[in-house]
Amino acid sequence: MHRTLGRTSLCDSPAVFLAAAGLCLALTGCRRAGSDEPDDGRLRVVCTTGPVADLARHVGGERVRVKALMGPGVDPHLYQALPADVARLNAADVVFYNGMHLEGRMADLLGRLGRRKPVFAVTDALRERHAERLRPLPGADGEFDPHVWFDVALWAACADFVAEKLSEVDPGHAAEYRRNAARYEAELHELDRWCREQLAAIPEEQRVLVTAHDAFGYFGAAYEVEVHGIQGMSTADEADLGSVNRLIDLLVTRRIQAVFVETSVSERNVRALVEACAARGHRIRIGGHLYSDAMGPADSPTGTYAGMVRHNVNTIIKALR
Numbered sequence: 048m049h050r051t052l053g054r055t056s057l058c059d060s061p062a063v064f065l066a067a068a069g070l071c072l073a074l075t076g077c078r079r080a081g082s083d084e085p086d087d088g089r090l091r092v093v094c095t096t097g098p099v100a101d102l103a104r105h106v107g108g109e110r111v112r113v114k115a116l117m118g119p120g121v122d123p124h125l126y127q128a129l130p131a132d133v134a135r136l137n138a139a140d141v142v143f144y145n146g147m148h149l150e151g152r153m154a155d156l157l158g159r160l161g162r163r164k165p166v167f168a169v170t171d172a173l174r175e176r177h178a179e180r181l182r183p184l185p186g187a188d189g190e191f192d193p194h195v196w197f198d199v200a201l202w203a204a205c206a207d208f209v210a211e212k213l214s215e216v217d218p219g220h221a222a223e224y225r226r227n228a229a230r231y232e233a234e235l236h237e238l239d240r241w242c243r244e245q246l247a248a249i250p251e252e253q254r255v256l257v258t259a260h261d262a263f264g265y266f267g268a269a270y271e272v273e274v275h276g277i278q279g280m281s282t283a284d285e286a287d288l289g290s291v292n293r294l295i296d297l298l299v300t301r302r303i304q305a306v307f308v309e310t311s312v313s314e315r316n317v318r319a320l321v322e323a324c325a326a327r328g329h330r331i332r333i334g335g336h337l338y339s340d341a342m343g344p345a346d347s348p349t350g351t352y353a354g355m356v357r358h359n360v361n362t363i364i365k366a367l368r
């Protein structure tokens with residue numbers, strides 16, 4: 048019986064790692080180091096956020112076993128890896144993360160891991176191929192808003208990149224990964240069209256999305272929605288008092304009907320905004336929960352990327368139309 052050698056001692060470079068992973072996959076009964084799951088020959092893919100894991104699941108199909116480290120309600124800006132996450136990352140064949148500093152507190156860990164196994168930021172695909180569609184981060188040269196998954200067509204462009212990277216690790220199934228990516232990309236383009244049609248039904252002056260943090264910039268640009276977040280692009284930023292006052296003015300003077308809470312961010316700031324508007328004589332309601340940086344429970348309709356997008360669009364329409 049073949050016994051896997053400790054990967055950390057064997058695989059000091061990604062090239063050696065790829066060769067070792069290929070050899071391991073070719074042999075049956077090969078137990079994966081650092082994992083108690085049985086080895087069924089499928090690639091072990093570990094992802095940070097739900098949307099990234101969803102992408103890997105669709106592109107990898109039956110050839111992969113995908114685990115997302117961050118579950119429902121988890122804020123990726125503040126997330127720190129737990130010991131169990133480190134074990135999963137160490138046992139992974141491939142790791143995908145969002146990048147653009149979304150997983151700010153995991154950056155060092157992912158950087159170290161990338162020196163000894165294939166670790167990829169899916170947003171690298173967009174930097175290389177769709178830089179003109181990225182939203183620059185104000186005051187930070189060369190940095191971009193990481194919430195790219197809210198432009199569905201832009202997110203679809205990451206599917207190809209995931210297929211390429213899975214193929215590098217598992218060249219024997221490259222054609223399958225390419226086919227899966229093309230199919231999922233087509234599905235996402237259909238979803239993109241649906242979002243556009245649905246949101247266009249909200250009168251333009253009411254098409255204003257106010258949320259807990261600035262996660263919806265790409266959504267706003269893609270679907271012609273004016274977006275405002277109480278906190279900045281990272282929940283690690285404090286809400287700025289001047290911006291909050293301007294936001295209250297906007298809600299009151301334009302008689303906006305609803306603001307939204309996010310499942311991965313505290314409701315406190317949004318509720319304070321509602322109270323501040325009430326004190327100025329404008330009753331505004333909470334229009335519902337949006338899935339911004341985390342998807343819903345795996346066994347629910349919002350447990351997939353497409354389901355989360357549909358939920359968000361339906362919630363926004365119901366509250367604003």
Ligand SMILES: [Zn+2]
Pocket residue numbers: 124194260261262280281282340
């Ligand atoms: Zn965010």
